[in-house]
Amino acid sequence: MAPESLRGTGSGGYDALWLALREGADADARATELLEPLRAALPPGGPLVIWDLGCGTGSLGRWLAPRLADRPQRWVLFDGDAGLLAKAHVPAPFTTREGDLSALRAADLADASLVAASALLDVLDPARLDGLAAAITTAGCPALFTLTVAGDVRLDPPDPLDADLVAAFNDHQRRTGLLGPDAVAAATEAFARRGAAVLTSPSPWRLGPDQAALTAAWLRGWVAAAVEQRPDLAPAAARYLRRRLPDGGLRAEISHTDLLAVPGGIT
Numbered sequence: 001m002a003p004e005s006l007r008g009t010g011s012g013g014y015d016a017l018w019l020a021l022r023e024g025a026d027a028d029a030r031a032t033e034l035l036e037p038l039r040a041a042l043p044p045g046g047p048l049v050i051w052d053l054g055c056g057t058g059s060l061g062r063w064l065a066p067r068l069a070d071r072p073q074r075w076v077l078f079d080g081d082a083g084l085l086a087k088a089h090v091p092a093p094f095t096t097r098e099g100d101l102s103a104l105r106a107a108d109l110a111d112a113s114l115v116a117a118s119a120l121l122d123v124l125d126p127a128r129l130d131g132l133a134a135a136i137t138t139a140g141c142p143a144l145f146t147l148t149v150a151g152d153v154r155l156d157p158p159d160p161l162d163a164d165l166v167a168a169f170n171d172h173q174r175r176t177g178l179l180g181p182d183a184v185a186a187a188t189e190a191f192a193r194r195g196a197a198v199l200t201s202p203s204p205w206r207l208g209p210d211q212a213a214l215t216a217a218w219l220r221g222w223v224a225a226a227v228e229q230r231p232d233l234a235p236a237a238a239r240y241l242r243r244r245l246p247d248g249g250l251r252a253e254i255s256h257t258d259l260l261a262v263p264g265g266i267t
Helices: 016-029 032-041 059-068 082-087 126-139 162-173 180-193 209-229 231-244
Strands: 048-053 073-079 094-098 114-118 143-156 196-202 205-207 251-263
Touching: 016 059, 016 082, 016 143, 016 205, 016 209, 032 059, 032 196, 032 251, 048 059, 059 073, 059 114, 073 082, 082 094, 126 180, 126 251, 143 162, 143 180, 162 180, 162 209, 162 231, 180 196, 180 251, 205 209, 209 231, 209 251
Parallel strands: 048 073, 048 114, 073 094, 114 143
Antiparallel strands: 143 251, 196 251, 205 251
């Protein structure tokens, strides 16, 4: 979950400090249940070529590469933000490629054994999602999308303003036609319509006092996005942050979903 206030200054990317702060929570949240069907969907024999779309600094690759370590791997780290690509690395041979995701075609993925991405689907609009699904299914490789925003937030202790902020934030995620919390349903339909089998699994962030810096950064960004969507919430939201932040005891469960798409079906 990355509100607009946490975006960096690159071409649509996110601030590298925010990406570093969230990397541990991302790793803890990703759905390991999808790893076995993913392995079964990979082409047999030979090295794997894995494209990481919207790779940022490579945190998904740092999580996934060791979990596929029984196969030689080569990663293609693809992003539109040159600044993040300059910091990107994974524990396997890799190349970086700067490019526009909307221009990606099946021919670009001709050598791909797997397409992977993290926190990507919810920041696409329907046309870009459809183009991406078409490119992947035509190329015939499986795709793993992790940490797509699902729209639910549960906070402990609860607060009367929570529900208004959840609704405003979700509306903010849909601004300018982006899919936001509708992305998993839209991706499931887009891949299934092209004959792919789709598996999903919850991958919630669970934040607490032991992650106080991340929890506070997320909360400030989440509230800021909600207030941008609904300026009338600003006075109450300022009081809300004063209540929530000082004691560091807030716990939050922030829903995400991981999705595996396998062209031609799962055997």
